[in-house]
Amino acid sequence: AMEGSATNSHGTDDPLSKLPTREGWSEPLVLYKNYWLRPRFAATIMRLQNTFEARHDDIVLATNPKCGTTWIKALAFAITNRSRYEFGNHPLLFRHPQEVVPFLEIPRDGDMTYVETLPSPRLLATHMPLSLFPNFLATCGCRIVYVCRDPKDAFVSRWHFEKKLHREHSIDFEAAFNMFSEGFSPYGPFWEHCLEYWRESIACPNKILFLKYEDMMSEPVKHVIRLATFLGVPFSIKEEEDGIPEEVVRLCSFDKLSSLDINQTGDMVRRGNIIVEKSVFFRKGKVGDWVNHMSQEMGRKLDCIVEEKLKGTGFVL
Ligand code: A3P
Secondary structure: HHHHHHOOOOOOOOHHHOOOOOOOOOOOOOEEOOOEHHHHHHHHHHHHHHHHHOOOEEEEEEOOOOOOHHHHHHHHHHOOOOOOOOOOHHHHHOOOOHHOOOOOOOOHHOOOOHHHOOOOOOEEEHHHHHHHHOOOOOOOOOEEEEOOOOHHHHHHHHHHHHHOOOOOOOOHHHHHHHHHHOOOOEOOOOHHHHHHHHHHHOOOOOOEEEEEEHHHHHHHHHHHHHHHOOOOOOHHHHHHHHOOHHHHHHHHOHHHHOHHHHHHHOOEEEEEOOEHHHHHHHHOOOHHHHHOOHHHHHHHHHHHHHHHHHHOOOOOO
């Protein structure tokens, strides 16, 4: 009965029905503990609170959506499994990066038990804000890698993603910009999401590795080496001499992954009128693409809003 009530959007004891709802994006979002979420993810996040069995050696890849989830999934998978596979015959040549690391709050085919069957150490992904982590997961000693990105590029990426997701009613760019700037976007406010993880990464650097998409782009090899060290599987001197970090960077690069047929054809999800094509996770993969979509004035406006929101925190996004 408990399970049913969380997913039944009409029942009176449905915890979702009590939450504020707002329309504007491709589907209405609910406000749960200061974050705007798609209703079914909110339901899963609530359910995970008390049911998720964290393991101390879990690795959680956490991101604000559109900030490099696909990339960090590929990188972490390639790094942690590097002794098992050859680069010329690697699983990432045959499977979409989104499929090699499961999302906690987006159970595949609705199966919540799937992640329980994975062998340790598990690689898991989430867009969940840190404050909504299931009990114990945040404190069990697991490692968390967080990736954030320039909000302007993340917004532009989001807008394109939503446009593809819901072809039949496209969202006006300015309207979407205003919603995002108000903090109203999936998993938003964007800056709050980043801030929570940043704070924790300062307090517990061994627990959270805080990365920025732009830094990873400008020095990918350095970041792959950092990532391996943080994940407890540092590259040996021999591996570095053999150019293994460079191999990882190449395999997981936007150009390589987006050129693969398996990442370009077919659908990831098909649910009602929502279709998530595999190719939608690879658009441009560039830093600063926002200039091609919004005016300098809009860019400055968003920068100012974010700066104002983060004033006094010590965190600069
Ligand atoms: P753009 O829309 O700016 O191109 P997420 O994976 O979190 O959904 O983020 C998607 C963004 O990451 C998209 O940005 C996408 O093109 C970019 N991306 C996907 N794979 C990448 C890779 N291997 N390297 C760099 N960026 C990548």
